[in-house]
Amino acid sequence: MPSHSWLLLDRESPRYRLPDDLRAHDPMAGHDCGWVEQMLPFVRQFSRPGDTVFDPFAGFGTTLLAARLEDRLALGCEVDAGRIDLIRERLARHELAHGTTLLHGSCDALDDAALPPFDLCLTNVPYFGCRWTGAPSASQLYNSQSYAQHLDGLRNVFHRVRAGLREGGACIAMVENIRLGDRVLPLAFDLARILGSLFSMEDERVLVYPHESDETDADTRTDRRHEYALVFRKQRERIDLQGTADLLDALRAQGHAFTLFGSFVRWQQDPQSPPPADADIRVDPDPQRLDALLQYLRDQGFALTSWGDPVPLPIHFDSYRGRYYFRADRIDDQGALIRLDICYEQ
Ligand SMILES: C[S@@+](CC[C@H](N)C(=O)[O-])C[C@H]1O[C@@H](n2cnc3c(N)ncnc32)[C@H](O)[C@@H]1O
Known part of the structure; x- marks a missing residue:
């Protein structure tokens, strides 16, 4: 793949195009x-022959x-049974059905x-x-009743993708922002935020499709003249270790009670062990103390999130029950990251 940030796709080869009878x-x-x-x-740049490529x-x-x-x-996972049959037939016509595993359903339901x-x-x-006008299915994201529900469904799927992806592997999602009714929904940017809470962002490509006609989708008025390929990787984040240790000292000096646990402690005890990707602290689930801690971090320039969603202060603690932790990230003007995971539940 060229190293520039865009990829011009001139035309679709009739050889690989979805055949009209299947369409x-x-x-x-x-x-x-x-x-x-x-x-x-x-496929060529981000995998090697013999690797497994997954499409959720x-x-x-x-x-x-x-x-x-x-x-x-x-x-591949596909929620529509008719499309699973269609994939089988399409690959068989290319004599490439072997080496393919098709799973019916949404991957987040699979162990x-x-x-x-x-x-x-x-x-x-x-x-x-x-x-969606095909067979109904509760997991069919084309039928999401609201944009928030749609983003939640995407988050669940990519959460499962993270669990199944080998360490070091790439997760690449193609997506564009969409026009719906009289508004534009920043689906590409919202998805990037979700992926950023699960993986490390590595790159983006803009795919450009020169269209000859002015055809647009009647419902969504999205013409796919360009879309983003968001390139993320499953890898341990590199963090500013000294900056993290300084932050923990500052929190103690400010009187915030917490217990440090996990990989940061292990690395402090044995600097030859793998460097941690964050510092995990455990705190009492006391809304007032949590608020004070989060407010302090925000004043120091940290972004506060819960499963990728921004956390407004003061917190409505009950709405975060079952989410286990808040994440505080601070990236300085050199690109150095301090990441604190604040666990308030076991
Ligand atoms: C944009 S299409 C993918 C097209 C595909 N990349 C191709 O070009 O052959 C999205 C697909 O996701 C399927 N889908 C929607 N929700 C799903 C879910 N929760 N799990 C699996 N598949 C789902 C839809 O039925 C649809 O076929």
Whole structure:
């Protein structure tokens, strides 16, 4: 793949295009099908022959076909049974059905026995507002009733992706911001925030599609002239170790009660052990003390989040029960990161 930040996709090769007869069988007439050409450069750059490429929203198997064309194993989840059959038929026509595993359903419902580990996750996410007309399914994200529910569904899926992705593997999501009614929804940017709470951001590519006509989607008025490929990686964050130790000292000096545990303690006891990716502290679940601690951190320039969502102060503690921890991140003007995970539940 070229090293510049955009990828111009001229035309879809008729050789790999979803065949018209298969398109005709689909409730959305294959309207949401991507291009093999779009996926190939990412398969080549972010995986090796023999690796497993996973698409949690397999759709018509475009990613899976690109993976098989490059001698990777293909693994896909798709919530619509009709599309699973369609993928099988499409890959069989290319004589590439072997080396492919198709799972029916949403990956967040699958345990480790059902979903084998994979080396690369490469996908096009379902768009909010697409109005699915096929067989109903509670996990079908095309049918999300609200934008917030849609983002929650995406978060659940990518949370599961993180668990199945091998350490060091890339998670790449293709997505654009969408026009819905008379507003623009920043789906690409909201998804980047969700992925940023699960992985480390590595890169972005803008995929550009020169269109000959002015056709747009009647419902969402999204014409896919460009989209983002958001490139994230599952890896331990490098943190500012001295800055973290200084922060912990400052918290003690300010009278904030906490117990330090986990990898930061282990590294302090044995500096030859792997460097920690954060500092975990345990605190009493006392709303007033938590507020004081979070307020102090915010005053020091920390961003406060709970599972990727910003945390407004003072906290409404009850709404965070069951979420276990707050995250406080501070990135300085040199790019150095201090990350504190504040656990208030076991
Ligand atoms: C944008 S399409 C993917 C198209 C695919 N990349 C291709 O070009 O062949 C999104 C797909 O996600 C599926 N989907 C929606 N919610 C899902 C979920 N929770 N788990 C798995 N698949 C889901 C939809 O049925 C749809 O086929």
